[in-house]
Amino acid sequence: MGGREATLVLLDENGIRCDGRKVDEPRRIMIKAGGLKNADGSAYIEFGDNKILVGVFGPRDVHPKHMSNTDTGILRVRYHMEPFSVTERKNPAPSRREIEISKVIKEALEPAVMLEKFPRTAVDVFIEVLQADGGTRCAALSAASVALADAGIPMRDMVAACAAGKAADTIILDVNNEEDQAGQADMPIGYMPSLEKITLLQLDGVLTPEEYKKCVETGIKGCKIVYELQRKALTDKYFGNGEK
Ligand code: CDP
Incomplete structure (x- = not known):
């Protein structure tokens, strides 16, 4: 991040990115609902080279009891990276970054x-982030939505997430790890497609007002692609492979 010089060509003369994608093309996405028999709901996502597993438990009694709320249920989220999920071993103890990501996903x-x-x-x-390659908070948020739906928790809408960003002075969809490190901006977006509401928007980097607008629009396009795959994951599990 920060636009530092890199030998890596982020965008070539044909408008092709360092991993072969076009500017508005997401990475390969695969979402599976279910999979963990001891969880009330679960999901697994592969988003490019990100591999993330989510387990949901509840609604259940709150321990410690003083954390419970007589008016409403509470949501608790723990985002955790496996030590082997990144190239340089990550200490298994919760880092500041994991605490922040847990909070923003919640x-x-x-x-x-x-x-x-x-x-x-x-x-x-x-x-549980098994393998990370840039954009884990969006991939995790998308999988968590599917796991919540799989647990039968009533929801107003799914939250679908995808990042947009800026690299080589161009607005791009779905920022990968190299683009995150060497690019100019990264904007993760969480979006409820049916309600048309944004529930997560962060920005690392600097954008002009026009670029900001284009980045939000681009990110939302990515969220809509993710949303279709979330729905497919749930219909595949509950209605076989046929879309009903
Ligand atoms: O993953 P996300 O883009 O949501 O969050 P980030 O803090 O912007 O991290 C970007 C990427 O840096 C992660 O997806 C990992 O691939 C990498 N990373 C790492 O290599 N080692 C860490 N301890 C943390 C992140």
Whole structure:
């Protein structure tokens, strides 16, 4: 990040990115609903080279009890990176970054989950990043939505997430690790497509007002692509492979 010089060509003369994609092309995305028999709901996502597993438990009693709320249920999210998920071993203890990402994912899911239906209870979301390659918070958020739906938790909408950004002075969809490191801006977006509401928007880097607008529009296009795959993951699990 920060536009530092890199020998890597982020965008060639034909408008092709360092991993062979066009500027508006997302990485390969695969989402599977279910998979963990001991969780109430679960999901697995591959988003480019990101590989993330999510388990959801609840609604269930809150421990410690003083954390419960008599008016509503609470959502708790733990985002955790495996030590082997990145090239340089990550200390398994929670880092500041993991605490921040847990918080932003929780806040991005809260508007979608009907927690008011389950006062005094907690819904716990455990996110395990098995392999990371830039954009894990968006991939994790998208998988967490599917895992919540798989757990049968009532939701107003799915939260679909995808980042847009800027590299080689161009607005791009779905920023990979190299583009995150050597590019000019990274904007993760979480979006509820049916309600047309943004629930996560962060920006690392500097954009002009026009670029900002284009980045948001581009990111939302990515979210809509993710949304279709989230729906497909759920219909595949609950209605076989046929779209119903
Ligand atoms: O993953 P995301 O883009 O949401 O968050 P980030 O903080 O912008 O991290 C970007 C990428 O840096 C991650 O996806 C990992 O590939 C990499 N990373 C790493 O190599 N080692 C870490 N300890 C943390 C992140």
